[in-house]
Amino acid sequence: FFDPHAGDFHAIKRLLQNTFGDDSEDFDLSQLADLCLAQPHGTTVKMDDDPGSDPYAFMTLISLKDHRESSAVVGQITEYLERKAPQGGVAKAEFAQVLRGDAALVVSERIVNMPPQIVPPMLRLLVDELGDRRFDHYIVLAPMYREIEALDEDDDDNEDGSGRQRKRAKVELDAYVHAEDEFVEEFAKIKFDYRFSRMKRVAEARNSFGDMGIAPSRRCLVVERAKFPGLLARLNEVLAP
Template sequence: MVKRKSGVDDKAPSKDKMDVDGEDSGSDDDELLNVDFEYFDPSPAVDFHGLKTLLRQLFDVDNQLFDLSALTDMILAQPLLGSTVKCEGTESDPYAFLTVLNLHEHRDKPVIQQLTNYLIEKTRSSSLRLESLLGSSSKSQIGLILTERFINMPSQVIPPMYNMLLEEIQWANDEKEPYQFTHYLIISKTFTEVASKLDVEDDRPAKKSKKVANAVGETFYFHPEDEVLEKHALATLRFEYEKQGEEGASDAKRAFQEMGVRPVGRLTLIEREKFEGAVKAVGEYLGSEA
């Protein structure tokens, strides 16, 4: 079933002509590429592989710890909740998605148990102790927000998806469906810069010294809305991935910059009363017209 399809004429910045994976055609002239983005309900018939790819990107090197096929099926099993963004009609692959899963309602499903145990372990020694919220005796209803997009997608596609999610949760609650959340937990991905192994191997002492001095572990955001949402959070946590990338992986991800890029996981916990204000702030910051 197609969502209230908004033909949003977003202007995605690119260099001449940009692919889905963020590579450009090599032109030095900055242009604006007009793209019509359409919002759809998740479609079990066509979206399985696209959503699974985006989930793999979201969880980065730890994606192998979870049954992503089962998680994708769960997203597709609630097609009237959540959105996908496409550029070539409903039969095309999604370039972005956003949805929410009720961790309490699905707590007996193996993939949710995998995720819950992972989250509890990551927060065990931090101020964001999820065990009290996710434990079997907890009365809390945690809505796990999953969202990801391809690297060259404009951030302006995000506010409409959050706004539609608010509406859909309200509609679901009006129908007495299990979406009376007490908290929202957002999994996202940030990164830090690290000294490049390639430059060390090149034996350039001056450059190497500069990199080591600058590698202070500052957090950078892949998606600007994450920084906005954190300002409304009850608690946040930066966590290291369980599986480490192969040696030199940070250099493979350092496109067009001197430092290597090391992805780091991020959890943002927002109380129900603060969530609508957080969504509004995201829209104001990103300036979407939708």
């Protein structure tokens, strides 16, 4: 485990692309990477302490309140999340209040073959670095895979009489990409799913997955301050080496 440093800029920027998926083009990720590196907290995982080696995992917290006025990219993130919240009802109003308050975005990214067991020690290091600093809410953007089955139907009712086939998709399964997020959900005060605005591929077509397509999305999980210690204890319990 190592502190982030300037030489990690490009690797951290690449990892941040995973946080926002297909919509990463909507954000100034260079500015966000600089912000992450400028903070006095954050942890990386590397195979060795060579300054030239890239981190395999990265974790930090970004205060939406502290950087709201000074960082354009934090403004971009806040506006984006507000747009993605469910329209109307109590949930949207409650989430908007969270975004306006003392909330932190939890950034936790790693390469595919890194196990979830690295998460508890990274979180402990992060909490230690923060000292007495606590946030009212913690926002996790959990990557999801939605498994979709494509079904062919003969559309005999087309006005042009062509009888062309159309496809409709049936959602079969939602699965977390990061195993730890399943346990984060247990402590979430607010939860909602959203799709990318820039979805680069419609996953209903049959492909290398056989009859199933995989549609990436995100699940926003909000954990309030009082539940955060319980979440840390739960992750330590279920992800113990």
